[in-house]
Amino acid sequence: MKLIPEELYVACLDALENGDSAVTILARYPHAADELRPFLATAVHLTQLPMPPTLAAQQASRQQFLCQAAEMRADARWRQPQRRRPRKPRAHNS
Numbered sequence: 001m002k003l004i005p006e007e008l009y010v011a012c013l014d015a016l017e018n019g020d021s022a023v024t025i026l027a028r029y030p031h032a033a034d035e036l037r038p039f040l041a042t043a044v045h046l047t048q049l050p051m052p053p054t055l056a057a058q059q060a061s062r063q064q065f066l067c068q069a070a071e072m073r074a075d076a077r078w079r080q081p082q083r084r085r086p087r088k089p090r091a092h093n094s
C-alpha cells in the first residue's frame with residue numbers, strides 16, 4: 001500500500017464537492033487510483049446520507065407541535081366526549 005499525501009486526499013474531496021465524479025478523479029491520479037478508490041467510494045457514500053436536522057430545527061418543530069396540540073385541546077371540536085360510568089344494576093325487590 002502506497003502512502004498518499006494528505007494534500008491529494010484534500011484535492012480529491014475538493015473535486016467531489018465541485019461536482020467531479022469518482023471516475024474522473026481516479027483518472028486524474030492513475031498512480032494512486034488503487035489507494036484512492038475506497039476513499040472516494042466512502043466519500044461519495046457519505047454525501048448521499050441524509051443529514052439529521054439541526055438542534056434549532058428540532059426545537060422549532062417541537063415548539064410548533066406543542067402549540068398546535070394546545071390549540072387542539074382548547075378547540076371544543078377536538079375534545080373527547082366524557083365517558084360515563086356504567087350504572088350499577090338495580091336490585092329488584094319483589
